[in-house]
Amino acid sequence: xxxxxxxxxxxxxxxxxxxxxxxxxxxxxxxxxxxxxxxxxxxxxxxxxxxxxxxxxxxxxxxxxxxxxxxxxxxxxxxxxxxxxxxxxxxxxxxxxxxxxxxxxxxxxxxxxxxxxxxxxxxxxxxxxxxxxxxxxxxxxxxxxxxxxxxxxxxxxxxxxxxxxxxxxxxxxxxxxxxxxxxxxxxxxxxxxxxxxxxxxxxxxxxxxxxxxxxxxxxxxxxxxxxxxxxxxxxxxxxxxxxxxxxxxxxxxxxxxxxxxxxxxxxxxxxxxxxxxxxxxxxxxxxxxxxxxxxxxxxxxxxxxxxxxxxxxxxxxxxxxxxxxxx
Numbered sequence: 001x002x003x004x005x006x007x008x009x010x011x012x013x014x015x016x017x018x019x020x021x022x023x024x025x026x027x028x029x030x031x032x033x034x035x036x037x038x039x040x041x042x043x044x045x046x047x048x049x050x051x052x053x054x055x056x057x058x059x060x061x062x063x064x065x066x067x068x069x070x071x072x073x074x075x076x077x078x079x080x081x082x083x084x085x086x087x088x089x090x091x092x093x094x095x096x097x098x099x100x101x102x103x104x105x106x107x108x109x110x111x112x113x114x115x116x117x118x119x120x121x122x123x124x125x126x127x128x129x130x131x132x133x134x135x136x137x138x139x140x141x142x143x144x145x146x147x148x149x150x151x152x153x154x155x156x157x158x159x160x161x162x163x164x165x166x167x168x169x170x171x172x173x174x175x176x177x178x179x180x181x182x183x184x185x186x187x188x189x190x191x192x193x194x195x196x197x198x199x200x201x202x203x204x205x206x207x208x209x210x211x212x213x214x215x216x217x218x219x220x221x222x223x224x225x226x227x228x229x230x231x232x233x234x235x236x237x238x239x240x241x242x243x244x245x246x247x248x249x250x251x252x253x254x255x256x257x258x259x260x261x262x263x264x265x266x267x268x269x270x271x272x273x274x275x276x277x278x279x280x281x282x283x284x285x286x287x288x289x290x291x292x293x294x295x296x297x298x299x300x301x302x303x304x305x306x307x308x309x310x311x312x313x314x315x316x317x318x319x320x321x322x323x324x325x326x327x
Contacts, residue, residue, distance in 0.1 A: 007074030053096030093149035118147035174239025178215030206247025214304035239284035
């Protein structure tokens with residue numbers, strides 16, 4: 001049994017990771033929030049500590065001698081948040097990450113940093129391998145604050161590994177979806193609307209394409225990265241191989257939920273202004289994860305959506321979460 005710490009373990013991906021870890025390890029979750037409603041009575045062996053990763057002193061009380069692995073998922077994510085709170089995005093994602101790395105180095109623990117496909121920006125040469133160029137827009141566009149902050153978090157992680165001997169691995173998630181996700185993303189927002197009888201939304205015509213990755217696949221790749229010494233000092237794309245347009249994903253969601261109403265067009269330029277910029281395609285090259293970790297996304301979009309819909313119908317508390325219903 002290993003001793004592990006999960007920052008952000010009450011969040012979407014973090015809560016699923018904690019479920020898997022709790023079956024085998026001694027787990028401490030460090031998060032500002034409490035566990036999700038449907039998880040509160042299930043992980044009796046998990047210790048929850050409320051705290052902010054920008055609080056270095058409190059963080060060190062959790063990441064201390066005897067901890068084997070730190071899964072660092074604590075971050076501010078979501079378009080709505082990095083358009084309205086770019087300062088917090090930078091402070092938490094950069095300085096908070098530095099605090100995690102410093103504490104893990106002192107504790108001699110391995111770190112698995114959760115990063116994002118956003119670091120590639122608008123590089124139009126897909127699929128993206130892990131060493132592909134980062135192509136970002138203007139610093140006046142708040143949209144790029146998140147990708148920049150996670151890119152800096154990766155730079156810090158690799159610097160600690162190379163200069164100071166920290167064992168560390170970076171995983172980059174591609175459009176992860178599934179149960180418990182906050183209703184602010186393409187899949188979760190539309191599912192939240194569909195089950196409340198509201199029409200679905202298609203963003204900017206839905207021509208953008210994504211590789212939607214079911215959360216259990218992302219978690220499995222994360223666990224493999226933590227367990228493998230070959231992963232130390234490396235970065236891995238964790239994403240589905242199935243490229244799907246946003247319009248097709250919304251159409252499939254409508255089919256599976258029985259939503260008969262036609263979708264409503266959503267104009268991001270009109271709603272969000274020049275603080276936002278979209279990315280036409282996000283497609284990962286996952287050959288490295290397959291070769292070094294033996295990982296491959298195994299859940300089709302149809303199956304993942306069906307599982308997510310079934311969970312949402314069985315958990316009415318999720319439908320009570322606040323959502324932006326404006327179109």
